[in-house]
Amino acid sequence: VFRKNGSCYFLRPNGKPQVTIEDKNGGTMVLIHVHIVLISTRHDETVTNYEIAKDSRRKNIIDGCGGWGSHGGGVFFGKYPTKIIIDTYGGWGSHGGGAFSRKDPTK
Known part of the structure; x- marks a missing residue:
């Protein structure tokens, strides 16, 4: 906006x-x-x-x-477990931990 x-x-x-x-x-x-x-x-x-x-x-x-340069914040996406909440597209509440790939999908 x-x-x-x-x-x-x-x-x-x-x-x-x-x-x-x-x-x-x-x-x-x-x-x-x-x-x-x-x-x-x-x-x-x-x-x-x-x-x-x-x-x-x-x-x-x-x-x-x-600096973000022409690639923006993409350095965080899908690479570091400490930044996992970025991959959830926001929302209210906390994340339970784990990872979205290469681990138990029930997390």
Whole structure:
């Protein structure tokens, strides 16, 4: 949405969002407050980190895992068990562990 409506014109496809919220009754998913919206994504290579960060309406944590270049965050997909939750396409709740390939498929 942000990329398509122009408010974050520098974003590129294949972003990975993470939303940290405060909910009611310890997990009933009645939203009280959104604490953080984190988007890990590629961006226009002509836009600098300074240009992204200068927008005072946002707090930015930039370059959390190194440059993404033209290949984006693909370094995480299907390669490292510690990043398995990335392969689940999000969703509410935690993952039980294990792996999606080369192990017991019931995990």
